[in-house]
Amino acid sequence: MKEKIGSALIVGAGISGIRSALDLAEMNYHVILIDRAPHIGGTLRQLDRQFPDDHCGMCKMLPLVDRDAASQYCLRKGLFHENIDIMLSTDLVSLEGEPGRFQATLRFKPSLVDPGRCMGCGECARVCPVEIPDEFNAGLTLRKAVYLPVPHNIPNHYVVDEAACIRCGECQKVCPTEAIDLKLESRRAFRILVVDDELVVRDSIKEWLEDEGFSVDMAESGVEAVEKLGKREYGLMLLDVKMPGMDGVQVLKAARDMRPELPVMMMTAYATVETAVEAIKMGARDYLMKPFDIEKLVSIVVQYYQDTESIPERRVDVGAVILAAGFESSDAGLVKDTYGYGQLPNVVTSIEFERLLSGTGPSQGKLLRPADGRPAEKIAWLQCVGSRNLHLNADYCSSICCMYSIKEALLAKKHNGGNVDASIFYMDMRTFGKDFQRYRDRAQQEHGVKFIRSRVHSVEPGASNGSLSIVYSDPAGTVCQEEFDMVVLATGQKAPRGTSALAEVAGVELNPWGFCRVSDFSLTRTSRDGVFVSGSFSGLRDVSESLIQAGSASLCASALLHSKGGELAEVAHERYPVREVSREMPLTALAVCSCGEILERAAGLSGIVETLQKAGLVSEVFRFDRLCTRSDWEDLRKKTESTRCNRVLIGACLPYVYGKKLKELSRSAGLATSLMDVVDIRTPAFPGLDGDKRSVSRHILTAIEMALARLRGVDSLSPVHTEVIRKALVVGGGIAGMTAALAIADHGFHVDLVERSPQLGGNLRTLHRTIEGSSPRDLLERTLSRIEKHPLLTVHMNARVVHSQGRVGRFLTTLEKEDGRGEAIEHGVCILATGGKEAAPRSYCYGDSEAIVTQHELEGMFREGVLDPSRLGIVAMIQCVDSREEGRNYCSRVCCVSALKNALYLKERNPDTDVYILYRDMMTYGFLETYYTQARRAGVIFIRYDLEDRPAVEVIDGRLKVSVLDTVLGRQIILEPGLLVLSTGIVPAEHVREAEVFGLSINEDGFLMEAESKWRPVDFMRQGVFLCGLAHSPRSITESIAMAEAAAQRALGLLCRRELPIGSTVAEVRQSLCSLCERCIAACPYGARWRNEEEDRIEVDQPACQGCGSCAAVCPNGASVILGFRDQQILAVIDAALEQVGG
Amino acid sequence: MAKRAMMEVVDQDPVASLRILFGRLLEDAEIGAVLVAQHLNKGGVPMPALVTDPERFEYADPLAPAFPINAAKIVSRLSRRPAGETVAAVLRPCEIRAFIELVKLKQGNMHDVLLLGIDCPGAFGNTDYARYVEGNGSRSSVDFLTAAIRGKTSTEDGLDISPACKACEHPVPENADVIIGMLGVDVKSSLFLYAGTPRGEELLSKLNFSEIREPEDRRSAVVELLERRIAYRDRMFEKTTEATADLEKLTAYLANCVNCYNCRVACPVCYCKECVFLTDVFDHEPAQYLRWARRKGILKMPSDTIFYHLTRLAHMSTACVGCGQCSNACPNNIPVMELFRTIAACTQRAFGYEAGRSADDEPPLSAFREREFSEVTGGKD
Known part of the structure; x- marks a missing residue:
């Protein structure tokens, strides 16, 4: 039997890495989450608010099912999960082995502060x-x-x-x-030999390196150097090439013989570079050019020093690897010096601006100019800084800058008394995500953000002190100038530093722009099997898309782990016997740690303990010097095994690190974890808080008393678990539905796939090829044949869901077949992939001529071969038909790409065809931008139109006439195309019925409404039901597939459990008190309560309950209670906070 | 269909005329039962009675200036689940408004109840009413009524309607199905009936009333009464606010409370099966009392008095319709109604809510809104 490796390595702990880690951890795989930085959260640690709701909601990513396994507080502050080992300041340095069985080597950057000892006192x-x-x-x-x-x-x-x-x-x-050990001794022990005939050089190097704590010896000639090498051990030799007598090369030769291990670095002037290069061939490690850059020299020496140190490395066996190394902002300084970044202090980057807005930022959230601290009242945003830029090898769109600039403008408008004037200078406003167009329209119409389509030439110092003058040309080419207080550069994204090294280590290929390359029809499969990519590391995306991709990556990883025998976590939520104490009097054992002598000295801990004992509040006391040590902890474990107490309170530092430890203690002591708690008694004694002994002591006493009061009233009964029906129902047989169904079936669970039409495949059947040149037809055939063969898949054709009852983990849904027959299906989860289709055009004379077609119809013609491109003459395409204006005010995101794809195809078949694309904003986000560039190179002509001057189409005697106002030329252009192609966008399928059946909401455009647009894109508020594909919003085939994988991943998080664990903080109803007013049902944001009409009682769906407490707050007489937060307990805690035993 | 109708009064006795009307409801209008106040014991306080026999309205007297209990709770009992028949309930405006609150709290249902509301000139407190009737039977109702709708509610022996009624700005039961109007009408010759809902209209049609116009004097009579009452109410708010301005004053205000909880029993919108103050939440350990006492050296017993009233204010002030039954029920004459109405005015204003106005208004705290109370959150969201 194979050894199971149910663990994964995730490189990068930004949000996509965290999402992937949580996904896999929720399936009970072991996850190693590493990050090069000393913190988690990636870029988002610096951002307080995200579009389109202008809030933060990162915590919404935390597990909803096995909540107790993870920390339940702000994710920007940190994360704990039982199954995730987070390793910071850590790099992946090698990855060997094969998919399912990799050996990864991790290298930890040595830390001079021991995190186990640092309490953060400052x-x-x-x-x-x-x-x-x-x-x-x-x-x-x-x-x-x-x-x-x-x-x-x-x-x-x-x-x-x-x-x-x-x-x-x-x-x-x-x-x-x-906790701090600067290792001064070991630096001093690192001895460097500097060999140069020039005294000045020797002296200055010696001074610099000694400042860094190293020991330096000098030699003024080759001979002296060799002599010194014979006498002493050296860690490094810096060796001049050109010296009188024995030159550097000769010394190097001698050194290689004497001390082959000694690293040698050549020092050279420009004239002798070739010699230095020769020297490297002979074994020198590197060379340094004179004159030296001190910082560079020092950093290289430090690097050598660190290499010689025993850098902790660890080899881990993992089944799969996810690369989520993120992105980096383009360097604004490099981009265009005409924007004045670095010279004009009031020109800032978008990330700097986010910090200026932040309460934890430099001005505590006041929007002040960096130069003079005066309120910034007139602010400009310049788009596409560092992206859509061929000179910087950035022929891509960074995808998010348009939206974040709008967000920043809106946030800015809330500052400085609402007097902020905001202008965004842009080329195309790319509002291609769900609800983004309306966000932009609201910014413009309701909040007065100005959108200025332009090319910005430069930013120069303005007339008044500190002001800035923007020189730009408008669409007609007129040069304009306007003054601002502050300019924000919407810096794009680029691959992070170290990407090529990481790609080499991980064995994955990069794309032409330096990001990770992905396979056809996948956002997450790299060129190396078993290594997946997640988040912006493979291209640029916002939070919601990063999370979708992260879900897709974890799905792929988990499928691999599963297929290689890692098995899904079949753990029936770990159970062990615990004492039944509900009928016992509460007796509490108090374990206190004095942190060496510190708490005794600062607070008189013994006195505190004595007071508590005298008051009869604690029955037993265990004292420890350092509970953070293994031996003290073992001691506590033994003591609690034999205690007669039924509550344990630990007074120590850093309560949040005890999650896992308390479980351990719970198991050995046979006491439920809810009967144990940890209270922070260390912080009140921090130096610098200026507490005298009395007040420190009072603080600690109060903290312990409050915790005791809470613990006394705690509920000791363990919650009931719900069994899961381990089957899935997938509604919709397009590519999203098929992908989701296969993904779940591949994990060994039965899936019922329901399709209302007589065949599977949906829109794939009408598409000819993708812009990348792959064939949707092949994809369809591959997928269909897998579905046919899969033993765990049942397909229901010509069927619709008509009724569903039940809750997360246990649903009973009725299908209605074509012949009117019904079929009831039991399932634990459901995925809705009801899809969408190309909208039928309502304008531009569609239907009046056969020469007016939609993009889909054009593709159909290509596929059938009924179109002769050599005879078309002129082809015109109109974008945004009936969309991005009220009625259907959203961007369908695929039409610009379809137009480019079809235009390029026409040009490829016949370069003489004149193709005109009439557009409003080209939405070629991400790497699609390059096709826009290609199309322009291929001679496709782009004419921009405004809503006020939309194109006019006439059919005269069967001939088409299209007139449009060219805003650049400022005059009307008349085209007589042989073919007019309308880009009409996507409308959702008719899925009102499905939404009703599952109790889901539909947005004003008819798309299904997810739980949260940013953080829970594939969830519904209703637990156990998920969505993907066009039913959510328009997207490409590949994006639909990724979303389907992400939805399948969420569903698997439930299916992989035999029973759904229930959090310790969960609502309950005291039926004898309940008046059935149903206010709790209205107040519950998770739909976890309902009225049982048969028994006339309010029920709680405990697996869905998140313990938020809204129900308890609206219930007037405490009939709705939250376990662990009963009224009695809270009142007792308040009392404890107000009163002092014996004080 | 009649929206407005005039009902002739026989023998100059509106009470007797109403008894005839109630009988007709059972006979002609497919009403299963009528809930109406009756003098069941001669000379006693009229209590709500559920009448199914048209002959048994002989002591019905919904116009008596008595208000022993708020019948909203009784209507809620009758309508919590379908009974198969429609009950017509003859109620004062504050009873209807309280019932509407209970409906929102799922304690009653509008479907099986037809609400007949009467214009309310006010009523005496229970002890005052006993002194007022002194064996006079129902005749005194008409005497009181004719004086009261002209604005005179006090008697020669110094009795007057309760403060709650004096401060009530809802004398007309606008949200009833049928309103029995007396303001601006000569009640010895006729009563003005009009429909507030389509169901009320249907009822008036079944009873074959013909459409008339609104009596000319009605509007001005209502306006005049409202002016008087609002002036009284505002003075009351002012006085109560001053008298309860801080914790010390509030303690003095409630000093006579003996924790009998009568006010919550009498309160029509206090709908809990069991008040939280009677549950184990307040079942304190004996040692706890000693600890509390020790904190200041003295503890008033029973404890939790102020906490009780504050809690009830927190729970129910947004649903308070100002009927005054709390004060009516207080054995120690604590002005509970004044306190509740004063606070309710503030809490209901805060939520843009008026208790009892309409069953369609969403009650406060039933929905969580992200952007509200910027004055509390500092305008940040």
Whole structure:
């Protein structure tokens, strides 16, 4: 039997990495989540609010099912999950083996602060004399060399920035827990030999390196160098090439003989570079050009030093790897010096602007100009900085900048008394996501954000002090100029530093723009089997799309793990016997840690304990010096095994790290975890809080008393679990539905796939080829043949769902077949992929002539071969037909690409065909931009029109006449095309019935409404039901497939469990008190309550309940209770906070 | 179909005429039963009675200036589940408004009830009513009524309608199915009936009333009465606000409370099966009392008095219709109604809500809105 490797490695802990990690962890796979940075959260740690709701909602990603397995607080602060090992400051350095059985080597950047000891008290930063720009605030504020990478992290450990540190040792001295070790000794022990005939060079290098804490010896000639090498051990030799007498090359030869292990770095002037290169062939490691750049020299030496240190490495066996290394903002300085970034302080990047808006930013959320701290009242955004730029190898659109600029403009307008004037200078406003167009329209119409279509030439100092003048040309080519207080550069994205190295290690190919290359019809499969990609590492996307892709990546990873025998987590939520204590008097054992001597000294811990004992609040006390040590913990474990107490309270530091430990304790002591708690007694004694002993002591006493009060009233009964029907129902047999069904069936669960038409395939049947040149037909055939063969798939053709009852994990749905017969299907989850189709045109004389067709019809003609491209003469295409204006005010996102695809195809078949595309904004987001570029190169002519001057189409004697106002030329253009193609966009399928059956909402455009547009794109508020494909919003084939995989992943998170675990904080109804007023039902945001008409009682769907407490808040007499937060408990806690035993 | 109708009064006795009308409801209008206040014991307080026999309206007296209980709770009991027949309930405006609140709380249902509302000139408190009738039977109802609709509610021996009625700005039961109008009408010759809903219209048609115009004096009579009452109410708000301005004053205001909880029993919108103050939540440990006492050296018993009233305010002030039964039920003459109405005015204003106005208004706290109370959240969302 094969050894099962049910674990995955995820490289990058931004939101897509976190999403993938949570997905796999929820399936009970073990996940190793690494990040090069010392924090999780990626870019989002710096962003407070996201479009289109201008809020943050990252926490909505946290598990809804097995909630107790993960931390349940702000994800921007941190994450704990039982099945996820988070390793920060860690790199992947090698990846060997085969899919399903990889050996990955991880290298940890040595940390000078021991996170196990650092409590985040901040004494070190207080004494640190170094001040440098803080990356967290995009360089707008200063930080110390020992600092918190994210000020709001939990837990928050300080780290030392070795490059900035001057090794004064002050922090090491003041650290109360001896967590800092600057390793000054080991630096001193690293001895460097500097060989140069010039004294000045030798001296300055010696000075620089000694400042860094290294020991330096010097030799003024080759001979002396060789002599010194014979006498002492060296860690590194810096060797000049050109010296009188024995030159560098000769010394190198000698050194290779004497000490083959010694790294040698050549130092050379321009004239001898070739010699230096020769030297490398002879074994030198590298060369440095004179004159030296101090920083470069020092960093190289430090690198050598760190290489010699024993850098901790760890080999892990993983079944699959997900690369989620994210992106990096384009360097605004490199982009275009005419924008003045770096010279004009009031020109900022978008990320800097986000920090300016933030409450944790440089001006505490006040929108002030960096230059003079005056309120910024007139602000301009410049789009496409660093993207859509051929010179920077950025022939792509960064996809998100248009939307975030609108968001920033709207957020800015809430500042400075609402007096902010916001203008966005753009080429095309790319509002291609769900509800994005309306967001833009609202910004313009309701909030007065100005949208200025233009080409910006430069940003120059303005007339008044600190103001900026933007010189731009409008669409007609007129040069204009306007003054602003501040300019925000909407910097695009690029592949992050180290991408090529990571790609090499992981063995994946990159695309021409340096991002990870993905396979046809997949957003997540890389060129190496078993290695998947997630988030912006493969291209640029917003939060919701990153999460969809992350779901797709975790699905692929889990499918691999499953097929390789990793098995799905069949753990019937871990059970172990616990004592039944509900009839016992509450007796609490208190375990307190004195943190060495500190708490005794600062608060008189013994006195506190004595007071509590005297008051009869604790029955037993265990005291420890350092509960964070294994031995003390073992001791506690033994003690709790034999205690007669039925509650355990631990007083220590960092309560949030105890999640897993408490489970361990619960198991060995046989006490439910709900009967244990940890209270922070360490923070009140932090230095710098200026508490005298009395007040520190009072704080600690109160904290313990409150925790005791809560624990006394805790419910000791364990919740009932619901069994899961481990089958899925998928509604809709297009590519999304088929993909989702196969993904679930591949994991070993039975799937019923329901399609209302007589055949599977949906829109795939009408498409000719994709813009990348792949064939939807082949995809359809492949998929159909897999569906036919799959033993776990039952397809119901000509069938519709007509009724469904039940709840997450247990549904009973009725299908109605063509002949009117009904069939009842039991299932635990449901995926809706009801699809959509090309809209039928209502305008532009469609129907009046055979020469007027839709893009789909044109593709059909290509497919059937009924169109002769050599005879077309002129082809005109009109974009945004009946869409992006009220009625159907959304972008269908695929039509611009379809138009380009078909235009390029026509040009390819007959370059003499004149193709005109009449458009409003070209929505070629991401790498699709390159096809826009190609089309222009191929001679396709693009004419932009406005809604006020839309094209006019006439059919005169069977001939077409299209007239349009060319805004560049400023005059009417008349075309007489042989073919007019209308890009009408996508409308959702008629799925009102399905929505009703499953109790779901539909938005004003008829698309199904997801639980949350950003953070839960494939979920519904109704648990256990998911969505994907065009039913959600328009998208491409590949995007539909990714979304289907993401939805399948969410469904599998439920199906992989035999029973749904219920969180310890969950609602319950005390029926004897309930008056059936149903206010709790109205208040429940998760639809987890309903009235049982038969028994006339209110029921709680406990697996769906998230313990938010809304029901308990609206219930006047406590008939609705939240376990763990009963009224009695809360009142007792309040009492404990107000009163002092014996005080 | 008649929307407005005039009903002749026989023998100058509107009460007797109404008894005839109630009988007709059972005989001609497919009504299964009529709920109406009756003097069941001669000379006693009229209590609601459910009448199915047209002959048994002999002591019915919905116009008596008595208001022993708010019958909304009784109507809710009658309508919680379908009974198969329609019950016509003859109610005062505050009873209808309380019933509407109960319907929203799923404690009753409008479908099987036909609401007949009477113009309400106000009523005496229970003890005052006992003194007022002194064996006079139903005749005194008409005497009171004719004086009261002219604005005179006080008697020579110094009795007057309750403060709740004096401060009531809803003397007309606008949301009833049929309104029995007396304001601006000579009640000794006729009563003005009009429909507030299509169902009411249907009823009037079944009874073969013919359409008339609204009596000329009615509007001005209503306006005049409202002016008086609003002036009284605002003075009351002012006085109560002052008298309860801080915790110390509030404690003094409620000093005579003995935690009998009569006010919550009498309250028509306090709908809990069991009040939270009677559950184990307030079943404190004996040691807890001692700990509380120790904090200040003294603890008033029974404890939780202020907490009880504040909790009831928090729970019910948004549904308070100001009927005054709380004060009526208080054995120690605490002005409970004044406190509730004062606070309710604020809480209902905060939610843009008026208790009892319409069954279609969403009650506060039933929906969570992301952007509300910017004055509390500092305008940030």
